[in-house]
Amino acid sequence: MLVLSRKKDQSIMIGDDIEITVLAIEGDQIKLGINAPRSVEIQRKEIFLAIKEENASAASTSVDLLKQLTGTFLSQEDKK
Amino acid sequence: MKINTKYLGEVEINEEKIIEFENGIPSFLEEKKFILLPFDESTPFYILQSITTSELGFVVVSPFHFFPDYQVKLSDATIEALTIENEEDVAVFVILTVQEPFTNTTANLQGPVVINSKVQKGKQISLNDPNYQTKHLLMPQAVGKEG
Numbered sequence: 269m270l271v272l273s274r275k276k277d278q279s280i281m282i283g284d285d286i287e288i289t290v291l292a293i294e295g296d297q298i299k300l301g302i303n304a305p306r307s308v309e310i311q312r313k314e315i316f317l318a319i320k321e322e323n324a325s326a327a328s329t330s331v332d333l334l335k336q337l338t339g340t341f342l343s344q345e346d347k348k
Numbered sequence: 349m350k351i352n353t354k355y356l357g358e359v360e361i362n363e364e365k366i367i368e369f370e371n372g373i374p375s376f377l378e379e380k381k382f383i384l385l386p387f388d389e390s391t392p393f394y395i396l397q398s399i400t401t402s403e404l405g406f407v408v409v410s411p412f413h414f415f416p417d418y419q420v421k422l423s424d425a426t427i428e429a430l431t432i433e434n435e436e437d438v439a440v441f442v443i444l445t446v447q448e449p450f451t452n453t454t455a456n457l458q459g460p461v462v463i464n465s466k467v468q469k470g471k472q473i474s475l476n477d478p479n480y481q482t483k484h485l486l487m488p489q490a491v492g493k494e495g
Contacts (some may be wrong), residue, residue: 306425309430316374319472323456323459326445327409334393340450
């Protein structure tokens with residue numbers, strides 16, 4: 269991993285069209301500003317990891333369980 | 349063509365209905381072709397089945413039936429990636445994590461699957477809305493009554 273030290277209001281460039289600026293440093297929180305082309309997806313890593321993990325558990329459903337789920341769904345609908 | 353599916357055995361599919369996930373799906377980045385198959389006629393559940401891996405199928409549902417207030421805001425990056433031109437072409441599904449007892453089944457509202465049905469392109473996006481997480485009970489009214 270490349271490690272760079274930056275102060276408030278200093279930036280780094282990734283390629284020639286992505287700029288990340290340190291906007292504020294408050295205790296253990298750093299506020300970053302990101303300038304990037306609209307086609308570049310930016311997201312918090314913990315959200316990405318949560319979705320990845322959820323996909324892995326979602327993929328492990330068994331056929332029997334799914335049949336039970338549809339059964340429960342239908343009985344709930346009947347009560348409405 | 350015929351494909352083997354996780355939940356429905358061998359099914360005949362129309363190749364034009366294959367949905368391209370250019371970047372795969374997180375955890376399954378190599379899986380780029382899926383098809384949506386109704387699980388059965390009487391329920392809103394669909395299977396998002398991988399074309400290449402028969403054991404990979406997600407249980408998905410249109411979220412608005414279960415979560416009427418649910419809102420998905422598409423980013424410019426998503427609109428561009430899926431070449432979305434009209435809102436009417438867009439279909440949104442959420443992936444279910446089916447649990448036992450099944451009343452504990454959850455829906456991933458943070459990572460909806462967005463499909464541009466006009467060009468058959470799909471992508472799982474992530475929402476920044478703090479109201480949405482990866483586990484929302486699908487049928488909260490059923491909890492405690494069964495299972």
